[in-house]
Amino acid sequence: MAQHMKDRVVALAGPRKAAEMAKLVENMGGTPLIRPAQGTVFLDDEVLRESIENWLKEPAPPWAIFTTGIGLEAIYDMAEQMGVLDRLNATLTQTTIAARGYKTVNALKKRGLTPIVRDDDGSTSGLIRALEPFDLADKRIVLQLHGESAPKLVEWLESRGAQVETILPYKHIPPREEDISLLVDEIIQGKVDAVAFTSAPQFRFLADFARDHGKLEAVLEAFRGPVIAVAVGKVTAQGLREEGIARLLVPEDERMGSMMVELGRFFAQSAN
Structure with a gap:
């Protein structure tokens, strides 16, 4: 598999199949961070x-x-x-x-x-x-x-x-506070290049936590660049847009693997 994510750090906000997605990121040369932004x-x-x-x-x-x-x-x-x-x-x-x-x-x-x-x-x-x-x-x-x-x-x-x-x-249900707090800080500090979301509640929980701690505008600013948000499909993307995220990737084929391929393609194009 092409090393399109070489030297890139990708936070995975979805708890389901996180290990599988992490493996995809690694196969493309990236570093995955499992940061569950919701519980079910x-x-x-x-x-x-x-x-x-x-x-x-x-x-x-x-x-x-x-x-x-x-x-x-x-x-x-x-x-x-x-x-x-x-x-x-x-x-x-x-x-x-x-x-x-x-x-x-x-x-x-x-x-x-x-x-x-x-x-x-x-x-x-x-x-x-x-x-x-x-x-x-x-x-x-x-x-x-x-x-x-x-x-x-x-x-x-x-x-x-x-x-x-x-x-x-x-x-x-909301994620553990220490998990979402860590993800918020990593986004603001530019320690991640992308955050992959697999459901709309994940970003809503993240936004609610950031808002409660006076960090929402800093999070939104980070997602305007350099951090890129990735949504697994249209429903998730709609939820992100409703919270103020305009710059995001959405694969045509609404699957987690397709989401990672789309992100890899984005990084490859950004490097050129």
Whole structure:
């Protein structure tokens, strides 16, 4: 693999698959720093159980919207533990399914399910565009959220007259303070050349910490140059832009490996 990251330091803000991404950075000649900017915790089993029980009450909801593959898997795992897996499958075969993101679509296909509605760009806005032609008035919709509330999507569904029931298989939590403090200082001091983000909450937690400690403007200034922000996909990029990051890289193929390749290409071009 070309040494496009030679003498470059890359901070990895995503806790998932951090070791794999670190190996990619090393293979391209760079130095990876694992700096988790979020934690993920699965919710209390009782909360998820109750949500699934409500979902499966007759009559079955005519719509289900899934927003992450990992969330769908968590629902299926819990349904299996509860002994209601067959009921869940039966319900979903009678349900109009909408999905956001290719990972969600793949997770559904693995279960023999095909979404009737899906986004065109991996974003919540794309999902809303895809839902616009449908009459949702007075329709009961089960919405699987992705680690945090989704006020934009919920508000839009309710504005169309839908009855929205949310199910939250997991939620994002802040990282350890010492981890995020170290990353903030490394960004401000220019000790990293790039920071790779794999979800929008990662930068939001970073920005919140920096804001609380009077360092947000210094962080934003660093990201104007020389530090470059990298987002794994459009949803993550949207979250960064909302927090004031305009200069960032986003791969066409929304995968972690593609993100590292895109960053390597950027460094190679910068060196010329």
